[in-house]
Amino acid sequence: MKILVCISKAPDTTSRIAFTEGDTKFDENGVQFIVNPYDEWYALVRGLELKEAAGGSVTTVTVGGADNDPVIRKALAIGADSAVRIEADPSDAFDVANQIADYAKDQGFDLILTGKETINYNSGVMGALIAEMLDLPYVALATKLDMQGNTATITREVSGGSEVVEVSTPLVLSASKGMAEQRIPNMRGIMAARSKPLEVVQGVASVGHTTITSYALPPAKGDVTLVDPENVQELVNLLHTEAKVI
Amino acid sequence: MSILVYAETKDGKGTKSAFEAVSYAKKTSESFGGDVVAVTVGAINGDAGLGNYGASKVLNAAVESADGSQIAKIIEAAMSQTGATLLIASNDEKGKAVAPRAAVRLKAGFVAGVSGLPSVDAGFIVKKGVFSGKATATVKVEGDKKVVSIVPNSFGVHPVGGEAVVEQISVDAGMSRVIVKESNPTSMDGSIPLPEADLVVSAGRGMKGPENWGMIEELARELGAATACSRPVSDIGWRPHHEHVGQTGIAIRPTLYIAIGISGAIQHLAGVNSSKVIVVINKDPEAPFFKAADYGIIGDAFDVVPKLIEAVKAFKAN
Numbered sequence: 077m078k079i080l081v082c083i084s085k086a087p088d089t090t091s092r093i094a095f096t097e098g099d100t101k102f103d104e105n106g107v108q109f110i111v112n113p114y115d116e117w118y119a120l121v122r123g124l125e126l127k128e129a130a131g132g133s134v135t136t137v138t139v140g141g142a143d144n145d146p147v148i149r150k151a152l153a154i155g156a157d158s159a160v161r162i163e164a165d166p167s168d169a170f171d172v173a174n175q176i177a178d179y180a181k182d183q184g185f186d187l188i189l190t191g192k193e194t195i196n197y198n199s200g201v202m203g204a205l206i207a208e209m210l211d212l213p214y215v216a217l218a219t220k221l222d223m224q225g226n227t228a229t230i231t232r233e234v235s236g237g238s239e240v241v242e243v244s245t246p247l248v249l250s251a252s253k254g255m256a257e258q259r260i261p262n263m264r265g266i267m268a269a270r271s272k273p274l275e276v277v278q279g280v281a282s283v284g285h286t287t288i289t290s291y292a293l294p295p296a297k298g299d300v301t302l303v304d305p306e307n308v309q310e311l312v313n314l315l316h317t318e319a320k321v322i
Numbered sequence: 323m324s325i326l327v328y329a330e331t332k333d334g335k336g337t338k339s340a341f342e343a344v345s346y347a348k349k350t351s352e353s354f355g356g357d358v359v360a361v362t363v364g365a366i367n368g369d370a371g372l373g374n375y376g377a378s379k380v381l382n383a384a385v386e387s388a389d390g391s392q393i394a395k396i397i398e399a400a401m402s403q404t405g406a407t408l409l410i411a412s413n414d415e416k417g418k419a420v421a422p423r424a425a426v427r428l429k430a431g432f433v434a435g436v437s438g439l440p441s442v443d444a445g446f447i448v449k450k451g452v453f454s455g456k457a458t459a460t461v462k463v464e465g466d467k468k469v470v471s472i473v474p475n476s477f478g479v480h481p482v483g484g485e486a487v488v489e490q491i492s493v494d495a496g497m498s499r500v501i502v503k504e505s506n507p508t509s510m511d512g513s514i515p516l517p518e519a520d521l522v523v524s525a526g527r528g529m530k531g532p533e534n535w536g537m538i539e540e541l542a543r544e545l546g547a548a549t550a551c552s553r554p555v556s557d558i559g560w561r562p563h564h565e566h567v568g569q570t571g572i573a574i575r576p577t578l579y580i581a582i583g584i585s586g587a588i589q590h591l592a593g594v595n596s597s598k599v600i601v602v603i604n605k606d607p608e609a610p611f612f613k614a615a616d617y618g619i620i621g622d623a624f625d626v627v628p629k630l631i632e633a634v635k636a637f638k639a640n
Contacts, residue, residue, distance in 0.1 A: 305621030
């Protein structure tokens with residue numbers, strides 16, 4: 077089975093978020109970058125488990141410049157066989173998907189896995205965009221994936237519960253919590269990652285139609301109103317008369 | 323010119339997210355112009371309740387159990403039939419599988435997870451949350467066609483009264499490639515699904531063990547709230563994964579979020595800081611969550627929560 081896992085670079089979850097150049101650029105100063113958690117913990121690890129069970133290969137794909145290489149090496153250290161970086165400066169998610177779809181279209185991948193969203197742009201649309209561009213079936217927010225031949229049995233989150241669906245490969249899915257457990261790369265993996273292939277391919281022309289013109293931090297929160305634990309009734313009154321939420 | 327809305331239906335009626343998307347489109351039409359046409363897939367009752375939120379017309383495609391690929395084809399046909407240049411959908415579970423596919427087919431400028439109405443004075447400009455709720459981005463959308471999916475619960479449902487004309491639309495959408503074998507609602511007991519809940523009672527490690535969740539559930543029941551939890555609690559299996567809110571769980575934006583025995587790590591706050599009102603109950607006065615809270619009680623959950631349940635019961639009785 078030939079598996080492609082889409083890997084994105086994201087600021088560490090504890091990063092302080094700030095902007096520069098008149099609030100038009102994310103301030104990378106002092107920010108530690110990681111593999112986007114959903115891509116790593118769920119999509120990549122489940123891909124590796126399936127390969128270990130049934131054979132095949134796991135390739136990662138990332139769109140962007142050489143500043144992505146450290147996180148790509150991390151994915152290789154966790155166990156991916158090879159990596160592809162598409163050299164491009166994508167304008168938006170649509171553009172990223174187009175780059176990946178253009179690369180993947182004649183590679184014969186059985187499974188294309190993404191995390192359910194990135195923790196920096198939070199759109200959660202990469203998998204569906206790629207699926208439509210390649211005319212493949214797509215399952216969003218998958219929490220379980222089992223393969224039997226070319227049939228995938230997938231549990232997905234839906235409003236108010238979950239569903240079990242069957243889809244034939246090739247397919248695209250986005251992985252959510254529950255799909256797999258995080259793997260910490262060991263020293264052997266880290267050493268091996270240095271010599272694994274990281275192929276750089278040239279991207280195609282941009283097709284994005286959207287531009288982020290500025291960023292803003294949320295307005296500062298006012299001070300908390302403390303309520304005496306001996307007078308809990310007061311909290312209910314405040315929620316009703318002041319906050320008007322109950 | 324029309325604004326098209328993809329409206330998800332369940333048992334023949336629009337979902338809350340669908341009503342919200344139609345409300346959003348109705349409000350957007352005041353500046354953008356045009357009327358609101360909803361497209362639905364599968365059998366509906368009457369106008370699926372969508373006219374009440376401002377849809378003047380419903381285009382219904384009689385395709386049952388359609389997958390995202392089929393729905394995208396139906397939307398494409400509806401866009402072409404109505405001449406619409408703007409598509410609005412909810413960015414809920416279904417919308418995430420449908421809106422991007424429609425955007426690809428329409429070669430549209432696409433922004434997912436928008437909150438707030440678009441500004442149309444100088445180009446088409448929307449705002450969306452980024453960095454997991456720690457910031458917002460202003461996004462300019464170009465392209466002849468535009469697709470915007472809105473964050474569930476960010477706009478609300480706003481009934482305006484009225485009934486929509488229903489027309490059938492016939493589209494060769496092909497076969498479904500995603501076959502549903504089993505459906506497992508988490509809320510068999512009629513409790514409220516977390517992503518749609520207006521009120522949420524959430525608890526963390528401060529509860530000491532899963533056996534102590536009775537009071538959390540009782541408080542939620544009395545308030546008509548959904549229950550949620552912090553990441554450690556779902557990781558150690560005290561509560562199911564689908565209750566985990568935070569940066570790596572689900573992001574919610576209820577009107578009231580009550581956090582009990584949760585310290586308020588930055589990753590947790592990312593999933594809840596769009597809540598309208600936050601109440602924190604924690605015995606540690608240094609808990610970082612108090613800085614993000616509107617109301618706080620410094621006290622032991624095992625002492626405060628039972629009193630709060632009594633206070634809510636007394637409030638309801640009046």
